[in-house]
Amino acid sequence: MTELSESMIKVVDLxxxxxxxxxxxxxxxxxxxxxxxVVLGGSGTGKSVLIKCIIGILRPDGGKVYVSGQEVxxxxxxxxxxVRKKFGMLFQGGALFDSLSVWENVGFGLKQHTRLSDKEIxxxxxxxxxxxxxxxxxxxxxxxxxxxxxxxxxxxRAICMEPEILLYDEPTTGLDPIMADxxxxxxxxxxxxxxxxxxxxxxxxxxxxxxxxxxxxxxxGKIIEVGTPDEIxxxxxxxxxxxxxxxxxxxxxxxxxxx
Amino acid sequence: xxxxxxxxxxxxxxxxxxxxxIALLLFQTIKWTVRPPYAFRDIFRQMxxxxxxxxxxxxxxATFTGMVLALQxxxxxxxxxxxxxxGTVVALSMTRELGPVLTGxxxxxxxxxxxxxxxxxxxxxxxxxxxxxxxxxxVKYLIVPRFIAAFIVLPILTAIADMIGIIGGYFIGVGxxxxxxxxxxxxTKEYLELEDIYGGLLKAAIFGIIIALIGxxxxxxxxxxAEGVGIATTRAVVLSSMLILISNYFITAFLF
Numbered sequence: 208m209t210e211l212s213e214s215m216i217k218v219v220d221l222x223x224x225x226x227x228x229x230x231x232x233x234x235x236x237x238x239x240x241x242x243x244x245v246v247l248g249g250s251g252t253g254k255s256v257l258i259k260c261i262i263g264i265l266r267p268d269g270g271k272v273y274v275s276g277q278e279v280x281x282x283x284x285x286x287x288x289x290v291r292k293k294f295g296m297l298f299q300g301g302a303l304f305d306s307l308s309v310w311e312n313v314g315f316g317l318k319q320h321t322r323l324s325d326k327e328i329x330x331x332x333x334x335x336x337x338x339x340x341x342x343x344x345x346x347x348x349x350x351x352x353x354x355x356x357x358x359x360x361x362x363x364r365a366i367c368m369e370p371e372i373l374l375y376d377e378p379t380t381g382l383d384p385i386m387a388d389x390x391x392x393x394x395x396x397x398x399x400x401x402x403x404x405x406x407x408x409x410x411x412x413x414x415x416x417x418x419x420x421x422x423x424x425x426x427x428g429k430i431i432e433v434g435t436p437d438e439i440x441x442x443x444x445x446x447x448x449x450x451x452x453x454x455x456x457x458x459x460x461x462x463x464x465x466x
Numbered sequence: 467x468x469x470x471x472x473x474x475x476x477x478x479x480x481x482x483x484x485x486x487x488i489a490l491l492l493f494q495t496i497k498w499t500v501r502p503p504y505a506f507r508d509i510f511r512q513m514x515x516x517x518x519x520x521x522x523x524x525x526x527x528a529t530f531t532g533m534v535l536a537l538q539x540x541x542x543x544x545x546x547x548x549x550x551x552x553g554t555v556v557a558l559s560m561t562r563e564l565g566p567v568l569t570g571x572x573x574x575x576x577x578x579x580x581x582x583x584x585x586x587x588x589x590x591x592x593x594x595x596x597x598x599x600x601x602x603x604x605v606k607y608l609i610v611p612r613f614i615a616a617f618i619v620l621p622i623l624t625a626i627a628d629m630i631g632i633i634g635g636y637f638i639g640v641g642x643x644x645x646x647x648x649x650x651x652x653x654t655k656e657y658l659e660l661e662d663i664y665g666g667l668l669k670a671a672i673f674g675i676i677i678a679l680i681g682x683x684x685x686x687x688x689x690x691x692a693e694g695v696g697i698a699t700t701r702a703v704v705l706s707s708m709l710i711l712i713s714n715y716f717i718t719a720f721l722f
Contacts, residue, residue, distance in 0.1 A: 264598050284603070291601040302596040304588075316600045319607075364600075374599075 214273070215240045215372060215404040216261060221270035223256055230256045231267070232428030238406060238421075243398055245415045246408045247450060248425035249459065254408035255299075257425065258374045261406070262294050263287045274372070292320070295365030295403075296374040299381075301357035303349040309336070309360055310345035316368040335363040338400075339393055355386040359393070366397060373397070375407035379414045391417045412451055424450065426459070491605075491683050492675075495613050498606040505611055512615035516577050517623060523572050528627035531564055532556055532634030540643050552645065553654035556635030561658065561666045565628040566620075567714050570673035573620065574706040578681040581612055582702035585685030586695040594686075604686075613678045620674030621667040628666065665721050672717065673710050680706040 216238040223231040230253035238244045248254045259265040261272055263279055272279050279290050303312050313332035317323055323331075333345050339359040344352070352360060358378065365373060378394060379387035391414050398405060398418075409415055415422055416436045423433040424447050432439065432447050442448060449457030539555040585608060588594050597604045632654065639645045684702040688694045 259595070262599055264595050288601040288603070291599060294599060296596070296599040298592045298596055300591055302592040304593055304596070315602075319600065319602050364596075368600075 213239055215242070215275055216406070217271075217273040218257070218261065219271045219273070221257070221260060221272065222268045223253070223260060223265065224268055229428060231260070231270075233270070234425065234428060234430050236423055236430050236433070238404060240404055241402055243394075243405045243418055243420045244407070245419035245422045246406060246425055246430075247410060247412075247415060247422060248408070249410065249450070252425055253428060254425055255376055258296075258376060258406055258408060262296060262374060263291060292316075292368060293371045294374060295368065295370035295372070297358065297362050297365050297376060297378055299377045301349075301354075301361040303352075303357060303361055303364070305349050307349070308345070309347050309349060309352070312349060312360060313345075313363045313367050315364060320368070332363070332367065335367050336360070338366070338397075339363045340389070355382055355389065358382065358390060362390075362393065362397075366401065369401070371403060373403045373405040375405065375409075377409055377411075378407055379409065379411045384413075387411065387414060388417075390414075394418045410450075412453070426450075487687075488679065488683050491609075491686070492679055494605050495609050495679065495682075498603065498610050499614060501606075505607075508607075508611035509614050512611045513619050515580070516573065516612075516615045517619035520573050520576055520619075520623060521626075523576060524569050524623050524627050525630055527568050527572050528560075528565065528630040529634040531568060532560060532631030533638045535559055535564070535631070536635035536638035536643070540639065549643075549645065550649055550653055552639050552643075553635065553650040554657045556639070557632050557654045557658045558662060560631035560635070561628045561662045563666075563714070563718070565631060566624045566666045566669040566673060567710065569620065569624045569627045569670060570677065570710040570714075571707055573616075573623065574673075574677045574681075574710060575703055577616070578677045578702050578706045579699050581678065581681030582684045582688075582699045583695055585682060586688035586698040589685055589688045590691055590694060609678070609682045612682060613675065616674035616678035617671055618674075620670040620677070624667055624670035625663075628663065665717075668721070669714060669717050672713060676709045676713065677706050680709065 214237050216236070218234060218236040221231050221234040234253075234257060236244070236246070236257075246254050246257065256265060260267045260280075261274070263282070267280055270280070274290055274293065277290065279287065282290065304315065307315070310329050310332040311318070313335055314328035317328045317331060329345065336342070336345060339362050341356065341359055341363070344356065344360070349357065349360070375394065378390050382390065394405070394407070395418055397403065407414075407418060419436055421433060422436055422439045423430050424439070424444075425431075426446050432442055432444050434442065439447060439451065446458050449459050535556045536552055540549060540552050543549050543551055543555075585594075588608075594604050594608075597607060636650060636654075639650050640647045681702045684698040684705070688698040
């Protein structure tokens with residue numbers, strides 16, 4: 208039990224298939240409170256599926272997920288909603304609601320789950336937007352934002368309910384190197400100021416080394432190695448070495464990536 | 467031979483699967499409809515979308531349908547000297563069948579497609595997943611307002627269509643074909659029962675449920691980008707139109 212209370216998220220032997228496509232085949236992962244975990248893996252290897260199983264958007268076929276000691280895969284929908292309030296998630300494309308303005312997006316959780324007035328919600332939204340480095344954008348439509356701004360607004364929305372756990376789905380993908388670094392700095396800043404536990408999935412090695420306390424490698428539906436960035440750099444595993452150096456030749460072939 | 471069974475079998479299985487999913491969605495929608503809190507602002511916004519914005523289309527459809535009904539039934543009835551019944555035919559046809567069915571079809575083309583496209587886009591851009599991560603039920607937030615709006619608005623639109631259709635018929639009957647206005651109105655009222663009108667409005671409410679449910683259902687299973695959204699939209703219109711026509715027959719058969 209003591210081990211469980213220390214770990215914020217624990218994934219045990221997780222399986223998930225889509226039809227004949229086996230995506231997760233016994234994935235195990237443990238993240239301690241306050242830790243920043245980066246999950247590496249090629250495109251289509253099931254990184255997104257893994258975090259969607261953790262937050263309960265997808266139901267795994269087998270295995271368990273513990274969030275601060277509570278088993279979540281067997282929960283009913285309304286119980287799951289309570290667990291989800293501990294989470295904030297940054298989606299790859301931002302996933303901002305395009306029928307709402309920027310501040311309504313950021314304050315969406317507050318609007319749904321608290322009795323605050325619109326004025327108070329807007330004030331809080333502006334505050335969160337400042338935290339991600341955006342000023343005077345609260346009244347814009349989401350279609351008026353650039354890619355980097357969209358990610359930051361989405362991040363502001365993710366932190367608006369003051370979550371304990373943040374999930375990042377490819378936070379730097381599709382951004383120029385400078386904007387990518389801005390996002391990286393932001394992730395580190397949020398970790399320090401909000402003391403959140405986080406999981407980021409990415410294949411951007413620069414970003415991974417920068418934001419991770421620990422790195423895990425997902426390959427063929429399993430976590431094959433977990434370690435600090437330095438441990439990963441000096442890993443003896445050929446799969447890990449090939450991936451972090453981005454070589455075309457090695458045990459990972461383009462074909463085996465498509466599980 | 468085996469191939470035929472295989473194809474037939476998998477088609478039947480897919481059909482049953484789909485029917486089951488739609489039934490489940492209907493059940494969930496009703497469950498969330500009765501459960502507070504009620505998002506009145508969203509419901510009114512959808513009512514504007516479904517109702518007010520559909521008015522021009524419905525008005526034009528109803529006017530010309532009423533007009534052509536008068537014209538056509540006059541041509542037929544003149545052959546056995548029953549011209550005086552033109553008003554009756556127009557009124558009965560509009561209220562019982564054409565009012566609800568045509569309104570349903572027009573709204574399904576306009577609104578059902580829009581719902582499928584809007585929600586389908588939300589699905590493929592992960593906005594529906596984002597709702598879940600914000601601990602918000604997508605059925606409650608997205609489907610229920612559309613469902614309630616369509617359920618309330620379709621009967622209203624149909625009532626307007628009935629009225630406009632009958633007026634359109636009157637103008638053709640009296641204005642163009644020279645029927646006696648007093649007789650025309652008397653005959654219209656004489657055979658038209660309140661029951662005919664209620665039955666038509668009940669039909670319209672059911673069509674409203676079909677349109678919202680199918681439009682929203684398609685979006686929840688949208689896959690694969692812009693093309694997927696296009697497919698979902700087409701399927702929503704085709705499926706809800708067919709369901710409207712099929713269910714119309716059975717409601718008529720059992721109700722009247």
